[in-house]
Amino acid sequence: MRAGRSCILLLPVLLAACAMAPQPAPESTLQVPGAWRSAAPGSSVVERDWWKTFGDPQLDALVRRALDNNGELRIARARLQEYGARQRIAASAQQPALNLSFAPARARAIGPLGQPVEVTSIVGAVQAAYEVDLSGRVASTVDAARFEALSQEAALDAAALSVAANTASGYLNLLGLDAQLALARATLASRERSLALARHQFEVGYSSRLEMSQAEAELHATAGVVPQLERAIAQQEQALNVLVGASPGPVARGAALLALRVPAPAPGLPSALLRRRPDIAQAERAVAASDASLAAARDQLLPSIRLTASLGLEGASVARLLRSPVQLWSVGGSVLAPLFDAGRLRAQAEIAGTVRDRAIYTYENVVRGAFAETENALAGIDGLRRQLLEAEARRTAAKEVLRVAHNRYANGYASYLEELDAQRNAFSADNTVLQLRASLLGAHVDLYRALGGGWTPAP
Incomplete structure (x- = not known):
């Protein structure tokens, strides 16, 4: 009884000796602006299927095909299944x-x-083992696996947003080339x-060969633009086919x-961006996962308690095992505390701390990049x-110049x-x-x- 009391009294001392000082997170340098510098007209919300706002059913069908068949999204879905299995593995320890x-x-x-004796024994047993999570290490490991799975879910949404945006941009570029x-x-x-008019003027003597040659040169210059655009259209079609997981074709x-x-x-508001963009949610969940991994690494320094139990039957034959077996049982427990490992566990905890700090820095960089991308768009x-308003006014004036x-x-x-100069200006x-x-339509895609394209991750 006195020995048991001594062990209980020594347990807090042992825990204190094994514990590691907390590793505080670095101070945040992120500043969320109160408003956007460039105001944009419009009051519609950002729908999840935002590509439908362009009013082209073919674009809708193309994006849907890309979201269903894109190779990168298939890889991301497989990775999400993997991390779901990792989460179940971690939860099994509880x-x-x-x-x-x-x-x-x-x-x-x-x-x-001194005589040889032959012995036959048949033993059947059920063994149970359970780790008492006093330090919370197992719970921290489960939290880390859960946040990693949620991070991969946000990564899948970010990849889907990228595929949808790239498909829409490619399709709009294709229409522009058309x-x-x-x-x-x-x-x-x-x-x-x-x-034909310049040749007629030359043949009747109203103009010189120079003007006819200029008309012919301008004809070939314009004709050279056609195969250039046809080649660009073919390349854009192949890029879209890769996105939608289709074979080459129109x-x-x-x-x-x-x-x-x-x-x-x-x-x-800029603060709403933090709730909409899946890449920000991915970085945020990566911070939570790394923080839980740090807690689990620090808890490795604390003693672990494991309970075991075994219940079995033994007999000299199968018949005796079934009729009159000998019952076997055992109940026990063990306490495992690290005493000396040359600083390995503490170094692992320090590594987990630096991983957590890097995740925080990465999160801040992702948020700053999101603000910059929105401002640029x-x-x-x-x-x-x-620019388009001025270009349309120029086009109207250039057509009038060409007519005159x-x-x-x-x-x-x-x-x-x-007239040749007027033709060039009108075409330009x-x-x-x-x-x-x-480009304006593509800027709306950007x-x-x-x-965040309407992807609003769950909290």
Whole structure:
């Protein structure tokens, strides 16, 4: 009795000797802005299926195919299943372990009288073991596994957001290239008519060979744009096929570029971004997982208590084992405390502390990057919208210049050089409008990506 009391009195001393001083987290340097620098119009919420706001059913179908069949998302889903199994493995340590054993044996030994004795024994037993989690190490390990699984779930959402945004951007770029190709072909037909007119003017003596040669050179310059755009379209189609997990081939189109709706997502407050972006949720859960791993590593320095029990039957044969067996049982416990390991456990706890600190720094970097991406997207939308207005005004003026220059040349009041210059300016103005329109739509995709795309992770 006195020895038992001594052990109880010595247990707090042993725990204090094994304990390690807490490792405080580094002070945060993250500052969340109160508002965005660039204000964006629009009051609609960020929907999960945000790509539907462009008004193209083909885009919706393409994104859905990508979310179902993308190879990277399949890898992320498999990884999530792996971490779910890891979580179940960690949680199993909180339950007692039961084992069933059956051990038949036959042996020859020297008996008390020096004669050989052959013995047959058959033992069947049920063994149970349970670790008493006084220090909380097992619970911390379970928490770490749970947060790691939640981090992988957020990683899957982040990958899905990236795939959806890349698919939408690629499709919008494809529509932009289609519009530019249609413009190039229409311009090529106009250049052919101009060359025919210049050749006629030369043949009747109203113009020189120089003007006809200029018209021919401009025709070939425009014709060279067509295969360039066709090659870019083919490459963009293959990139989309990779995203949706399809074989190389054409990609079906829906609405034309100029028929797409320009969405108006509301960015909300910067603090709301911390709840919407899955990559921020992933980094936050990684911090929680590393903090729980640190607690488990520190608890490795504390004694562990393990209870065991065994109940079995023994007989010299199967018949005796079933009719009149000998009962065997044992109950016990053990306390294992580290005394000397050359600092290995403390070093492991220090490593876990640095991992936790790195996770915190990574979280802060992810949040800062999210703020920067949102600001860039908002500024891009504002700048591209104003650029597009000016480009459309320039296109209107360039078409009027081309109309006047063509009439002057056709009636002999101006040289072909004047009309040629007007044709180049008109083609450039039209092409600029199409490029800016596609860029503006792409900037909205970037904003949806920066805002988290409607993925709101569970707390």
